[in-house]
Amino acid sequence: xxxxxxxxxxxxxAASLYSVLPAAGSPAPAAGSLSPDRPLxxxxxRQLLIGTAVDHAAYTxxxxxxxxxxxxxDSITAENAMKWExxxxxxxxxxxxxxxxxxAAAKRNGQQVRGHTLVWHNQLPAWLTQGxxxxxxxxxxxxxxxxxxxxxxxxxxxxxxYQWDVANEVIDDNGQLRDTxxxxxxxxxxxxxxxxxxxxxxxxxxxxxxxxNVEGLSPKSDAYLALAKELKAQRVPVHGFGAQGHYGxxxxxxxxxxxxxxxxxxxKLGLETAVTEVDVRMIxxxxxxxxxxxxxxxxxxxxxxxxxxxxxxxxxxGFTDKYSWVPGWFEGExxxxxxxxxxxxxxxxxxxxxxxxxxx
Ligand code: 9MR
Numbered sequence: 001x002x003x004x005x006x007x008x009x010x011x012x013x014a015a016s017l018y019s020v021l022p023a024a025g026s027p028a029p030a031a032g033s034l035s036p037d038r039p040l041x042x043x044x045x046r047q048l049l050i051g052t053a054v055d056h057a058a059y060t061x062x063x064x065x066x067x068x069x070x071x072x073x074d075s076i077t078a079e080n081a082m083k084w085e086x087x088x089x090x091x092x093x094x095x096x097x098x099x100x101x102x103x104a105a106a107k108r109n110g111q112q113v114r115g116h117t118l119v120w121h122n123q124l125p126a127w128l129t130q131g132x133x134x135x136x137x138x139x140x141x142x143x144x145x146x147x148x149x150x151x152x153x154x155x156x157x158x159x160x161x162y163q164w165d166v167a168n169e170v171i172d173d174n175g176q177l178r179d180t181x182x183x184x185x186x187x188x189x190x191x192x193x194x195x196x197x198x199x200x201x202x203x204x205x206x207x208x209x210x211x212x213n214v215e216g217l218s219p220k221s222d223a224y225l226a227l228a229k230e231l232k233a234q235r236v237p238v239h240g241f242g243a244q245g246h247y248g249x250x251x252x253x254x255x256x257x258x259x260x261x262x263x264x265x266x267x268k269l270g271l272e273t274a275v276t277e278v279d280v281r282m283i284x285x286x287x288x289x290x291x292x293x294x295x296x297x298x299x300x301x302x303x304x305x306x307x308x309x310x311x312x313x314x315x316x317x318g319f320t321d322k323y324s325w326v327p328g329w330f331e332g333e334x335x336x337x338x339x340x341x342x343x344x345x346x347x348x349x350x351x352x353x354x355x356x357x358x359x360x
Contacts, residue, residue, distance in 0.1 A: 036353070036357060037353070038353070038357075039071050039072045040072050040073065040349075040352055040353065040356060041071075041072060041073055041074045043353055043356035043357050043360070044074065044356050045356075045360055047306065047356070047359060047360065048305060048306070048311065048312055048313060048314055049074040049075040049112060049312060049313040049314070050072075050073055050074050050075070050313075050314055050315075050352075050356075051073055051074060051075030051076060051077060051112075051114060051313055051314065051315030051316070052069060052072070052073045052075075052076060052077070052315060052316050052317075052318065052319045053076070053077045053078070053079040053116075053277065053315065053316070053317045053318050054069055054076045054077065054078060054079060054102055055079050055080070055318065055323045056078065056079070056080065056081045056098045056099075056101070056102060058322075058323045059101075059102065059105070060101075062322075064343055065320065065322070065323070065343075066105075068319065068320070068339075068343060069105075069109075069319075070105070070108075070109040070111075072319065073111060073319075074111055074112060075106075075111055075112040075113065075114060075162075075313055075315065076102060076105075076106050076111055076112075076113055076114070077113070077114040077115075077116045077276070077277075077315055078098070078099050078102050078113075078115075078116060079116075079317070079318065079325075080123070081098040081099040081102055082099045082115055082116055082117070082153070082157075083116075083117065083120070083122075083123040084120075084123060084124050084125055084128070084149060085123045085124060085125045085126075086098065086099075086123070087099065087153060088125055088149065089125055090125075090127070091125070091127045091128075094152060094156075096153075096156055096157075099157075103157065103160055103161075107160075112162045112313075113157075113160060113161050113162065114161070114162070114163045114164075114165070114274075114276070114313065114315060115153075115154075115157060115161040115163065115164035115165065115205070116164075116165045116168070116210075116276075117164075117165040117166075117168040117210065118149070118150050118153065118154070118164060118165070118166045118167070118168075118194060118198060119146065119150070119166065119167050119168065119170070119182060119190065119191075119194045120168040120169060121169065121178065121180035121181065121182070122169075124181075128145065129181065132181050132185065139185045139186060142181075142185050142186065143185075143186055143190070143193070146182070146186070146190065146193070146194070146197075147193070147197050150166075150194055150197040150198050150201065151197055151200065151201045153201075154197075154198045154201035154202045154205065155201045155202070157202070158201065158202040158205075159202065159204065161202070161205050162205065162206060163205065163206045163207075163208055163240060163242075163272075163274065163313065164198055164202075164205050164206070164207050164208060165208050165210040165242060165276065166194050166195050166198045166207045166208060166209070166238075167191050167194055167195070167208075167209050167210070168210050168211070169210070169211050169212065170182075170183075170191055170209070170211070170227075171211060171220060171223045171224060171227065172220075173213060173220055174219065174220075175219040175220050175222060175223035176223070191227070191231070192231060192234055192236045195207050195231065195236045195237050195238050196236060196237065198237075199237035206239040206240050206272060207237055207238055207239050207240065208238075208239065208240035208241065208242045208272075208274065208276075209224060209227070209228065209238060209240070209241050209242065210241075210242035210244065210276055211224065211242075211243070211244060212243075212244040212245075212246050212277070214241075214243045214244075214262075215243040215245055215247075215254050215259050215262065215275075215301065215304070216254035216258045216259060216262055217258060217261065217262050221243075221262055221265075224241065224266075225265050225266065225269075228241060228266060228269055228271060229269060232269055232270065238271065239271060239272055240271050240272040240273065240274060241263070241266040241271050241272075241273050241274075242273070242274045242275070242276035243259070243262075243263075243273070243274075243275055243276065243301075244275075244276050244277035244278075244317075245275050245276070245277055245278035245279070245301045245317075246277060246278075246279055246281075246317070247278075247279070247280040247281070247297040247301075248280065248281045248282065248330075248333070249280060249281070249282045249290050249293040249294050249297060250282065250283060253296060253297045253300050253301075254300060254304070255300060256299075256300045256301075256303035256304040256307055257304070257307065258304070259300060259301060259303075259304025259305070259307075259308070260303075260304045260305075260307035260308045262304075263304065263305070263308035263310075263311055264308060264309070267308065267309055267310045271310070272310045272311075272312055273305070273308055273310055273311040273312075274305075274311060274312060274313045274314070274315070275301050275302070275304070275305050275311065275313070275314045275315065276313070276315050277315060277316075277317040278298060278301050278314070278315065278316045278317060279316065279317045279318065279324070279326065279336035279337055280294040280297035280298055280336055280348065281326045281330060281333045281334060281335070281336035282294060282333060282334070282335055282336070283332055283333055284332055284333060284334050284335065286334075286335040290335075291335075291346055291347050291348070292347055294335075294336075294346070294347070294348050295346070295347040295348040295350070295351040296351075297348075298316075298338070298348040298351055298352055299348075299351045299352070299355060301314070302314055302352055302355050302356075303355060306355070306359050316337070316338060317336075318336075318337050319337050319338050319339055320337050320338075320339040320340070320341065320343055321334065321335050321336070321337045321339065321340050321341045322340075322341040322342075322343070324336055324337055338352065
């Protein structure tokens with residue numbers, strides 16, 4: 001893997017010279033000949049796993065969507081089906097049915113599963129947040145509820161999940177530990193506890209920190225580096241750092257080398273890295289200029305991952321504009337995925353194909 005990635009860096013640099021410097025005595029290949037129209041997972045080969053978030057409702061109801069999940073990707077992440085509000089809507093009553101369906105489908109398709117997510121401040125069950133607010137659940141009880149949740153869920157999927165997002169979005173954009181019920185009630189030690197409990201329940205799963213706005217070098221990614229160092233010093237079983245990769249064309253992107261340099265800092269601590277939730281939104285309506293810019297956003301994240309030594313998975317947060325969280329969250333924005341609403345390839349999809357073909 002290491003050798004082919006170094007070669008990849010050379011190839012990427014060489015690519016821009018391709019059209020101007022044909023090899024002596026032989027005609028230059030036609031432009032575009034490096035972009036065979038093959039599924040991403042095939043083009044990726046053994047370089048890294050190409051994943052997608054999967055919307056359980058779409059998976060169940062839309063055969064085109066379902067087929068594409070199976071053919072295009074090496075790995076899936078349940079977009080919502082493993083979150084606490086879904087798996088324990090009523091206190092003490094666990095419901096893994098939707099997640100189980102996705103995990104079984106992944107097995108049939110020869111795919112890996114990323115687990116998402118164990119401790120987060122969003123999509124918590126109402127019984128839990130209301131119990132804390134009303135004072136019915138005190139800190140001691142909350143800690144044992146969190147422990148139970150992590151052990152139950154990780155044990156349920158033991159041996160079937162290769163990477164778990166254990167702690168999601170635990171640092172804010174100022175680089176401080178995020179003000180959540182976990183921090184307020186349990187203090188900063190809840191993060192180390194969460195990793196220890198997850199490791200106890202599945203010692204072979206790779207356990208990740210995961211967040212947005214941490215793709216490049218920034219006070220927020222610096223804060224994650226400090227947190228990762230501290231956890232390592234305490235011998236906490238943390239194995240990976242995931243950068244989500246929610247970009248918008250109107251904000252610009254990091255360079256691939258900055259992403260790789262950021263990942264290298266975590267890899268030096270002994271962590272794996274991953275790009276876990278890529279989408280690149282735009283202010284609607286989409287046009288060709290924005291779609292090209294979007295392709296560049298996807299491109300720098302994939303190249304950053306390929307240039308890093310231990311970035312083993314690149315996951316998009318859904319792959320078709322038909323099902324996307326973006327329009328519901330950012331008014332007037334959308335078109336963030338690789339394929340349009342009719343599953344037709346956008347420039348970003350072609351770009352990923354080209355890079356994966358080139359880097360092999
Ligand atoms: O895509 C998810 C969307 O369907 C949910 O409504 C939303 C609720 O918070 O969460 C979205 O996924 C998020 C992911 O779990 C963590 N990183 C940010 C993602 C986009 O908000």
